[in-house]
Amino acid sequence: MSTLVAPKKEAADSLDNYKNLNDNNKVYQTKELNLWYGSNHALKQINLDIYENEVTAIIGPSGCGKSTYIKALNRMIEMVPSVKTSGEIQYRGRNIFDKRYGVEELRTKVGMVFQKPNPFPKSIYENVVYGPRIHGIRDKKVLNQIVEKSLKGAALWDEVKDRLQDNAYGLSGGQQQRLCIARCLAIEPDVILMDEPTSALDPISTLKVEELVQVLKKEYSIIIVTHNMQQAARISDRTAFFLNGEVVEFAETDKIFSNPTDKRTEDYITGRFG
Amino acid sequence: MNIQQEEKAFSVQELIQQKKSKSKNKLKSEKIVPVILLLTAIVSVLTTIGIVVTLFVETTTFFSHVSIKEFFTAQKWYPFSETQGSYGILPLISGTLKVALIAAVVAVPIGLAVAIFLSEYASDRTRRVIKPILEVLAGVPTIVYGFFALTFVTPVLREMIPSLQIFNALSPGIVIGIMITPMIASLSEDAMSSVPKVMKEGAYALGATKLEVAIKIVIPAAISGIVASIVLAISRAIGETMIVAVAGGSTPNLSFDVTSSIQTMTAYIVQVSQGDAGYGTTIYYSIYAVGFTLFIFTLFMNMLAQFISKRFREEY
Secondary structure, three states, X not given: OOOOOOOHHHHHHOOOOHHHOOHHHEEEEEEEEEEEEOOEEEEEEEEEEEEOOOEEEEEOOOOOOHHHHHHHHOOHHHHOOOXXXXXXXXXXXEEOOOOOOOHHHHHHHEEEEOOOOOOOOOEHHHHHHHHHHHOOOOOHHXXXXXXXXXXXXXXXXXXXXXXXXXXXXXXXXXXXXXXXXXXXXXXXXXXXXXEOOOOOOOHHHHHHHHHHHHHHOOOOEEEEEOOXXXXXXXXXXXXXXXXXXXXXXXXXXXXXXXXXXXXXXXXXXXXXXX | OHHHHHHHOOOHHHHHHHHHHHOOHHHHHHHHHHHHHHHHHHHHHHHHHHHXXXXXXXXXXXXXXXXXXXXXXXOOEEOOOOOOOEEOOHHHXXXXXXXXXXXXXXXXXXHHHHHHHHHHHOOHHHHXXXXXXXXXXXXXXXXXXXXXXXXXXXXXXXXXXXXXXXXXXXXXXXXXXXXXXXXXXXXXXXXXXXXXXXXXXXXXXXXXXXXXXXXXXXXXXXXXXXXXXXXXXXHHHHHOOHHHHHHOOOOOOOOOOOOOOOOOHHHXXXXXXXXXXXXXXXXXXXXHHHHHHHXXXXXXXXHHHHHHHHHHOOOO
């Protein structure tokens, strides 16, 4: 439980392939995680490691626990009143279920993008500065820089730079989702969780978000839940296949899609069920 | 199995046709019901128009006795003085506004605090206990509140402020505040609970605390409902009659003093209606003028509420 906060960039540079990865490159280590909604056992003995500066995709049929898992990673799952957990999820070496671990502190490090775009009913500018503001950044100049940088980071700047004071709900669905990504980038998190971020978007917006994910992974570790297997294959480095609350298989994406070990993974990927 | 097969022998379309031919009356009722509904709507509209017209006509008669200028600028309200009666409504307005203001000062912070607690912090169980209690508080007859003000709140306040008169603005103001608190709490809570959960999650995911989510996301998103509830509650405070009639006294005076006896517009109307003045006298007509002023006040408040809620609405 000592601090294992790795010097992020250097560690990534010195590693060329996955085989050399050690604990320092693991952002998350999930150990024997079980989760219940009331009496419903939703996650069973999950063991899963998330590596930094990678895109980890989580696939599986509806109700398999993939959204539950990703929401456990920033403890958003606790907003459901009847949730109980056992086991641990270590984020950078610290168990996030530890009573002393402030949930706000965790969520400041771990950003989240939701299934449906959920901008605040405020101006585009206000949406982006919300995060920095609640964490105490008030300097106008700094905030302006954050807005520009975040919107550029989310590939939205050129489309909205002339109307930053307009209401965010005037944007298209795809733009709203990229605004939500910009809002998330504004506090420069370590990890970005994406819960089916493109399921409410049209194909072109989806493509834009996918391209964005490829760029963002240079600086952030990304975990993405998706229904779309082609999407997982296109954008992720590793893929975890969930079924009935269990991790059936977790491996490099190439391997999962070309040569899965488990029969059930193969069936799902080839479209025989799910 | 047999039963199922037998039932299958019927065609559902046939059954529908049979029912249809039997119920020709249905068509009639489809035509009659809207007419009945329209009539009831007309009744309530006509009643409103009737009230306004009566008020207006009688008020016009009053202004043939007393000039409009005197009514709005004179600083004394002495309708019962036979030799030098003075009809300046300002003292009554000041009494009303003092009470409404005190009520708002009590009710707005408490009501909003309760609403935030109920919508953002309270567990389902706590909410299920507290909300009905609030609604009971809202259902207490106002005469009971009046006696509560006179026999409990006033003596307690006099312990703290010895110069307080038995009849004053402070005590009924506070008690009206208590009375309208549930209204603000309940309506604001409704507005705040209807803020989409995904929006709150967006803020929580950025590391916001509950308080930050409540103040910077939920309240702004629900502001139109909250403002509407406050204005509605203040309208109610302005129109409140029994509490001020019982505990406020009957001395109209134009001042900012809340410790001495006052009279509000509503309390004056009660006083005259109880039979102190004969039909056709100036005093008799004066209650219409006062009532009309009161009507203008609440109308203005409602328009204000609509304006504010439109102006500050955050569209989502």
